[in-house]
Amino acid sequence: MGLKGFVEGGIASIVAGCSTHPLDLIKVRMQLQGEKLHAPNPQPVQSLRPALAFHHPSATVPTTTLHVPPQLTPPLRPGGPISVGVRIFQTEGVAALFSGVSATVLRQTLYSTTRMGLYDVLKHKWTDPDSDQFPLLRKISAGLIAGAVGAAVGNPADVAMVRMQADGRLPAAQRRNYASVVDAITRMSKQEGVASLWRGSALTVNRAMIVTASQLASYDQFKEMILEKQVMNDGLGTHVTASFAAGFVAAVASNPVDVIKTRVMNMKVEPGAAPPYSGAVDCAIKTIKVEGPMALYKGFIPTVCRQGPFTVVLFVTLEQVRKILKEF
Template sequence: MGLKGFVEGGVASIIAGCSTHPLDLIKVRMQLQGEAAAAPPSAAVQNLRPALAFHTAAHHHHIHVPPPPPRVGPVSVGLRIIQQDGAAALFSGVSATVLRQTLYSTTRMGLYDVLKTKWTDPNTNNMPLTRKIVAGLIAGGIGAAVGNPADVAMVRMQADGRLPAAQRRNYKSVVDAISQMSKNEGVVSLWRGSSLTVNRAMLVTASQLASYDQFKEMILEKGLMKDGLGTHVTASFAAGFVAAVASNPVDVIKTRVMNMKVEPGVAPPYTGALGCAMKTIRAEGPMALYKGFIPTISRQGPFTVVLFVTLEQVRKLLKDF
């Protein structure tokens, strides 16, 4: 019985992850916007601004494009990626998504399921919200620790296209990324930012799974809708919104810490999560922690909807096993 929750969660997560991958890519690029401006000159040279990268790319094709305005919305970021590198580029790092969902989401969904079965009151068949949240925190934390290497690989593969061709890391696949990272930066680098991944996953899992279950219970108890697609979509969209608000600040910092270049003899751009948060707020204001919120919500929304709707369908298919 325990194993089924893992399979269901895994299948649903991989489908949701792949279908919303372009939105995730756009989110990562937007969270790195404005980063170089705040960096000291040495780092600024390393993190050549996307505007510059775009400029050199435009240069190769001999089109003269004025540098784009510093703040751009998700649609223009997406269009620019397509113009520069073709539509397939929207799926760069998708192999990492599959691996990450396989490791991280299978673990978190399965564990949540196991804990839910354990902690549900057999008489009322309900689990109090606080217990749901605790179950989500535990499941998310463990899942993230397992999936962190794939997460770092994914952020780097997604961010790669911002760099001028000479500086790109050009990982061929997620396996290549992970093996190159352990060769060049030590195995420890695979868990870089893991305190952040774990924190974010605990927030996301708790807010996503607990609020989905809670919203679904409320809708059914109040008799607003029957248990079907409508309920699943409504509850999952609400859950996605809660998850986006809770996790975006951690997410921005996670993206920046995972992506930073650490060069021997150069002080790293960020000392750690807290240092990154302070530096970001000082240089770009507190709202910088909500950078990429529109793509986050436009990804968390569909991701959560696809995730739970698929999950409910997969559960139906497997209920006789």
């Protein structure tokens, strides 16, 4: 029974993750808007001589030293999820909307399989056998534990996914150009050390605990409330309603941690130079100082738009997979 929960949850999570990947990518791009990490490039110095000067072998040609500003690409103005999505489509092509999808598959395989399976195990273990009740406090506790374990397992894929999704916003010379999630993890290990694969892991664990507890626990709670009050029967309508409600709760609770996590994972650490952020708290302080407190809710709309469909696809797929694997 326990192993089946992991398999069922993993399959459903992979389907949900791939189908909502473009929304997740847009969310990451929006969370990185306004971030100021790199100092401007020094202005090149060029020596110019008068255009009409006559050259003579014995003559000294006077030169004038001018500072010529480099051709800089004007910063993109912050936009909403639709404008960000259109901009990605226009500048990078439709395939860019699925940048890092291989990392998403690996992340869902490691992270979501673990959290969904472990939550299912704890749910069966902690449900009162006499009343068949699974109290809200136990649901939240199960979600916190399952999310923490799943995040610790899946952090390398999470780092790779964030970087691959964010790569297209960088100038061509600064892009990492990972070929796949395997290439990303391999290069990070060689160039930045194995520890870089767990960069931002504390944030990932915190976010996963919040998301899992709020998403899975609130889904079960909303579903029970709907059925108890006989608002709807136990079917697709109930699943969709409970899923969107759970997705909204998860988005509100997790977005600030998600913004900080994204920025810490995506930061580029140059050899011999101090990292842009010394940690999560430093990142949060700098973000709020430069961009204001509402910067912690950047990407909130696509987060909500993703969490709803993701949760719906997740649980609808989960029910179908359970039917298929019922006899096993």
